[in-house]
Amino acid sequence: MSRFSARVEAISISGIREVFEAAGEDAINLGLGQPDFPTPDHARRAAVDAIEAGEVDAYTSNKGTRELREAIAAKHARDGQSVDPEDVIATAGGSEALHLAMEAHVEPGDEVLIPDPGFVAYDALTKLAGGTPVPVELREDLTLDPAAVEAAITDETAAFVVCSPANPTGAVQSPADMREFARIADEHDVLCLSDEVYEQIVFDGEHRSPMEFGENVAVVNACSKTYSMTGWRLGWVTSTTDRIERMLRVHQYVQACASAPAQYAAEAALSGPQDVIDEMVGAFAERRDVLLDGLADMGLETPTPSGAFYAMPRVPEGWVDAVIDRGVVVVPGEAFGANGAGHARISYAVSVETLKEALEAMRAATRATR
Structure with a gap:
């Protein structure tokens, strides 16, 4: 053995x-x-105040504090997206959110389509879930072509990953691309896993989420890049109620809850001056x-x-x-x-x-x- x-x-x-x-x-x-x-001063101060008030000495809800999840829902509302706070899980950074999504949706032998080149975790987390990563070559401008994704889908495909703005390329997908990704996920009944941790750092064009256009989407996000909080390890995942319930089953055993001080800092970052x-x-x-x-x-x-x-x-x-x-x-x-x-x-x-x-x-x- x-x-x-x-x-x-x-x-x-x-x-x-x-x-x-x-x-x-x-x-x-x-x-x-x-x-x-x-990290913004008001986010740091919120964590310090919560610590000094004794509000972070115990577990929070598995999903995160209600106030944080409401702040996350309000952020999505500002972006024109409707998110129920009950359909949000606060995670230990975007990395845990990706892990939850993979574990909840990938069976041994399933395929996950990933951009190539793409963030290193997509390949590794697919393999840890027992799946097979299938690289999809990018266009000349380093964006992911929806047609290439659709052509790579097989009966074994469980999910495909979209990252925009992208690590490692800096490419931003067009709104038309995002609409197509949502259509592909719905028509082929596979998950579109949308990594949006860089969503606010856009110079040309605009960021749009496939969540605006379809149901079979899980969005991963974090405070790490937008608010310079990589060390705080606070991210989230949002999707449909049934998908969130399955991801919560994984989260409650591998993490229990995200760090309580970080949750207070993230709430302040999301709700405070932008x-x-x-x-x-x-x-x-x-x-x-x-x-x-x-x-x-x-x-x-x-x-x-x-x-x-x-x-x-x-x-x-x-x-x-x-x-x-x-x-x-x-x-x-x-x-x-x-x-x-x-x-x-x-x-x-x-x-x-x-x-x-x-x-x-x-x-x-x-x-x-x-």
């Missing part, structure tokens, strides 16, 4: 983490998937343009990212290693799937000054690998 399960043996440590560990301590890190801004988002998005837009101009000057082709805080240029062989050797961490595209080969993911969640310093290292690497 094997000492470890086949499911866990099918996955490995993320390639992103391997790059971090290989880099020097003083390296400029353009591999991090988190904003470089502080101008911090505009300030952050404005800064990211400026950095994006600095990065794109620098990459263009090197002759590197980069599809223009319309959201998130990543760019994914096409790079020469050996470029990533050459950049890392020069003290700048970037992530090889193949860490996000086979179709990411020949690309690199660059996070511009650093200051303009730091970005310009990193670009000098990239220029030297580009000269050395051409």
Whole structure:
């Protein structure tokens, strides 16, 4: 008998983490998937006040506090979506929300269609649920083509994943695409799992959710990127009542409830002033343009990212290693799937000054690998 399960043996440590560990301590890190801004003061204060008032010493409801779920529902209402607070589960970040959705919907042997390149967790969480990830190649502009998704659906397909704005590409799906994804999910009776954690960080176009257009959708979101709260580990999942009930069965055993202090902070972030988002998005837009101009000057082709805080240029062989050797961490595209080969993911969640310093290292690497 094997000492470890086949499911866990099918996955490995993320390639992103391997790059971090290989880099020097003083390296400029353009591999991090988190904003470089502080959590809003009113969110921090809400957590401190709740701690000092003794309101966080016990479990909350499995789904999260009623007040937090009402704040999440109100956020969706601002976006033109109707969500019942009873159909929300507060989770330990968006990662747990993805895990719940996979565990509740994927049988051993089921297929899950995932974007390639795409966020590393989609492949791993599918395998942990006993499923088979099926990569779907992206368009030239690095968006996911609904026609390609529909063509890949088989009798074994349980779900497909959409991420917009996308990690690792920064691509934003059009409203027409999102409507098509919803149609595909409904007509083929499969789940559309929509990862929307970067939804507020959009520079060009607009974010729309497939939840607006269909029933067979589960939306994963979090405070992590929008409010710079990655360390607080507070996300949520919302879907139809029957799907939420099944996901709750998993959540109550693996997590019980999300961290109580984080729930109070998230409620305040969602309900309080939202101008911090505009300030952050404005800064990211400026950095994006600095990065794109620098990459263009090197002759590197980069599809223009319309959201998130990543760019994914096409790079020469050996470029990533050459950049890392020069003290700048970037992530090889193949860490996000086979179709990411020949690309690199660059996070511009650093200051303009730091970005310009990193670009000098990239220029030297580009000269050395051409």
